[in-house]
Amino acid sequence: MPTNLAVNGAAGRMGRQLLGAIAERDDAMLTGASDAPGQASIGVDASVLSGGASTGVTVEDNLSTIVKTSDVVIDFTAPKVSLAVLEACVDTDTAVVIGTTGFDPEQLEQLNSYAKRMPIMFAPNYSIGVTVTLDLLEKAARALGDDYDVEIIEAHHRHKVDAPSGTAIKMGEVVADALGRDLATCAVYGRQGITGERDTQTIGFETIRAGDIIGEHTVLYAGNGERIEITHRATDRMTFARGAVRAAVWLSKQPAGIYDMRNVLGLV
Ligand code: NAD
Numbered sequence: 001m002p003t004n005l006a007v008n009g010a011a012g013r014m015g016r017q018l019l020g021a022i023a024e025r026d027d028a029m030l031t032g033a034s035d036a037p038g039q040a041s042i043g044v045d046a047s048v049l050s051g052g053a054s055t056g057v058t059v060e061d062n063l064s065t066i067v068k069t070s071d072v073v074i075d076f077t078a079p080k081v082s083l084a085v086l087e088a089c090v091d092t093d094t095a096v097v098i099g100t101t102g103f104d105p106e107q108l109e110q111l112n113s114y115a116k117r118m119p120i121m122f123a124p125n126y127s128i129g130v131t132v133t134l135d136l137l138e139k140a141a142r143a144l145g146d147d148y149d150v151e152i153i154e155a156h157h158r159h160k161v162d163a164p165s166g167t168a169i170k171m172g173e174v175v176a177d178a179l180g181r182d183l184a185t186c187a188v189y190g191r192q193g194i195t196g197e198r199d200t201q202t203i204g205f206e207t208i209r210a211g212d213i214i215g216e217h218t219v220l221y222a223g224n225g226e227r228i229e230i231t232h233r234a235t236d237r238m239t240f241a242r243g244a245v246r247a248a249v250w251l252s253k254q255p256a257g258i259y260d261m262r263n264v265l266g267l268v
Contacts (some may be wrong), residue, residue, distance in 0.1 A: 003252045005245065006032030008072035008085055010049055010059055011041040013159075014076035017241035023124030024242070028249055029074045032073070033059045063088040070094060071093060072248040075082040079103045082250060086114040092109035095119040097248045098124060099240065101166030115258035121251045123260040124166025130217070133232045134174050137219055140228060141178035148221040148228075150175050155208035155216040164189065171219055172203050194253025
């Protein structure tokens, strides 16, 4: 039996790709699609958004129908909207895959509390490549230790509303954990003016927003006389969408808890 999947935020850049990625798989079926009230796509067949074959699924302007018909809701929208999706799904046996980034600490706490009652997949980046990169970053940080300065540089398109990217923050967390540091106290976001010399215990973040860049991340480990740069470049949003749909099929068979792509790939 295929897993029944719904997409909230279906008209968005990622939403459209998710519809296409679901259509590619034999073990998944689109059973719901929704977006914000007032969007031009409300009431049309979801295939209008994906450019694929007719789905028989109409884009709704609320969650109630899609929650009823689906095993998993995939949501790439905004933090407040994602929390509303969790609230709509928590008592209905519906799991949720969240791709949204930019949650503040209080919102993250709320998200984690839902995970006690329902299966939630939460990853700032659903590409397989970034998931493997996180493993490489951890290994490099452990081997290099405190003698190497760590800087994280990320670039995204001009429409992105949060910075640094969720992926850059996740990379920082992985490196900080491996070095026995707390990212909340060692992160430095951008530099300007008379900054003084670099504190060796910090992890620096630099953000670029320009054009249509899909997503690029470089983690730089710089020592004396050498440096290592580990870079991931996404060139197609489908890479995130395919990962998220694979994660949704996996999540449909899991008990309550919070998971990320490393669980899906069997890395943890
Ligand atoms: P977007 O602005 O193109 O799409 C967001 C969609 O959400 C829009 O269609 C909008 O109408 C819809 N929306 C807003 N309010 C809503 C509501 N109340 N109910 C239903 N739908 C609502 O944005 P995007 O580029 O698709 O990115 C969305 C999110 O996904 C961002 O946080 C981005 O950082 C994140 N993202 C994550 C990954 C990943 O792999 N985890 C990859 C790319 C983007």
